[in-house]
Amino acid sequence: MLKFVHAADTHIDSALSGLSAHDNAVPDLMRTATRSAFSNLIDRTIAEKAAFLLLVGDVFDTAWKESNTGMFFVREMARLNVAKIQVVMLRGNHDAANEMTKSLPLTPNVHILSSEAPETVRFDLDGVRVAVHGQSFKHAETTQNLLSKYPAPLDGYLNIGMLHTGLEGNTPHGNYAPCSLDELKNKGYAYFALGHIHLHQIHCEAPWVVMPGNLQGRHVQELGPRGAMLVSYENGELQPPQRIFVDVLRWQMAEVDISTAKTRDDVVAQAGVVFRQLLDDADGRPLACRVTLTGKSAAHGALFGQEQLLRAELTAQAINVGGEEIWIEKVKVRSEPATDALVIAARGDALSELQALLGDAAKDPEFLASLESEFAVLLSKMPHDIYRQEVPALRAVRDGDFATLIREIAPSVLDRITLEA
């Protein structure tokens, strides 16, 4: 049996973003995660006794700022060389050939595919002949179809294509080296090792057309487990590729339905249950979470305008549940008041009147102008670090958008009164 590993978008030395030091985040892990994931990939490749490793572009996030990044890569490649594992790599839009001005000598097991024309690397591995075809990006802005010039499959070989591509371009990742799935299928290769799009996807099973996804989630847009593909070739046939997870930290959405919560304490307790569940499902990895509170809740009114406090309480809860294993990226309050505006209007009591008053206030230019002048005095006295805080209500005040402020606050005010009545 022959095995190989297919990885892409390792973005070595790109830092994770979205967690800051003032929370209980470990800054070291944020900085070193992409490197650690890459080392895990090499460990796993050696442990699996793979014959070769394919790195399909964006191996590096940018040109090396210092030789340190390059030296790390040299060391990892040398480990594979000792284990007699071959490497075929190509350059993508993040590490295009003309951007990578610095270079260091590498062990002879590493083949970097040409950026001038498609190139084929051949191996004879325990009687299995393998041909790997591919081309590096010369410039970051490579928007022509590279695939069309790839060679025909070689007879008697296991043919593998490597391509860094935005496919047909319907992704937020840019339309690099575009091509269609039909073009890939019609090439006559047994396996297409793709790269560029960070989300894992198997596009086709016959032949295999596989996007491994990136190696390590770097922010809240890159959710869930991340890694590479392990592929086996047995009795003249490729077996279904398996995902291997080498990430060292995971991003997740922590959605907390607070419909049954009555107080902020209830909200924090319910968030704890969600944190516990996410942590149980994280394969022992630390987690970075975006917390979103949803549902019609009696606790909604107690959350509004309390973003800083709520965040502190949820962070404390995260520490209670997971120690240093779960961090909070952001808290989004998407819950709604328990009582509908229509229900309140139908009551025909003092509360309905207050609701109507608040509704009119948002449309009263004189009242809005008076708010503006009163807040102007307040804002001028506010310490700069507080002034800059990204709190929705404060942002509305800064922007002079008092109508929005009233519309947002009104349901919470009514909710608090309803609950206390």
Ligand SMILES: [Mn+2]
């Ligand atoms: Mn890319």
